């Protein structure tokens with residue numbers, strides 16, 4: 232199958248293209264640096280010509296809700312319109328597990344806007360809501376660090392490996408559209424503060440972590456808000472295995488959200 236991966240040069244997109252290739256499919260990498268912009272539509276029609284499926288793994292790095300929502304709304308509308316013109320048979324959106332609870336998280340507002348559009352714009356679809364990658368806790372701590380201190384939420388999460396997520400996305404993209412949301416998460420429930428501390432320690436990065444719900448994530452994400460439901464697909468690689476394999480590597484498995 233011909234699968235266009237929008238965001239194919241990103242952390243998840245790169246792994247997805249590799250997974251599609253391994254499974255015998257042809258992955259087309261789309262990104263601004265490669266001449267395709269889903270926000271403006273530049274280069275999109277040519278890039279989608281003959282594509283069977285499209286996976287949207289784009290990202291926007293902003294902490295302003297209005298900016299994030301505008302970016303994801305415009306780019307999703309533009310992408311879906313181009314897919315209709317090209318006769319694409321399956322649109323797959325990568326979203327984030329727990330976005331319904333994160334009312335005040337700008338990125339989650341953008342993902343909810345994308346999910347709503349995907350369900351009504353006439354291209355057969357599947358939304359994959361994924362848990363955070365193993366690397367997320369340490370990345371978050373480093374992002375919010377001030378003078379050696381990082382306020383981080385004591386969030387329960389069930390993180391997964393980028394390779395495992397990519398394999399699931401490749402399967403979904405080359406399968407039939409489900410017209411539904413599915414959840415995918417790692418094998419174990421973990422605590423974000425513990426994971427951040429252990430990852431930073433393995434990398435020799437000294438940082439004092441202060442657990443708090445008054446930082447980037449509020450109390451509405453406490454308890455089981457970010458955990459998968461009973462029907463979620465659970466992947467294999469645990470945090471311990473991931474850390475043993477890549478913990479000392481600063482840019483391991485990646486993941487900002």
Ligand SMILES: NC(=O)c1ccc[n+]([C@@H]2O[C@H](COP(=O)([O-])OP(=O)(O)OC[C@H]3O[C@@H](n4cnc5c(N)ncnc54)[C@H](OP(=O)(O)O)[C@@H]3O)[C@@H](O)[C@H]2O)c1
Pocket residue numbers: 237238239240241242243244261262263264265267268269270271288289290291306325326327328342361362363364367485486487488
């Ligand atoms: N990382 C996680 O833990 C996690 C978990 C669940 C879900 N997700 C979701 O996965 C998505 C991707 O995350 P990521 O960490 O892989 O992102 P990333 O590394 O920042 O990559 C983003 C990709 O999107 C491309 N892109 C951005 N704007 C574009 C545009 N207007 N037109 C075409 N391409 C564009 C970028 O390439 P150019 O800069 O060249 O355009 C890049 O290839 C996010 O939406 C996130 O919500 C992430």
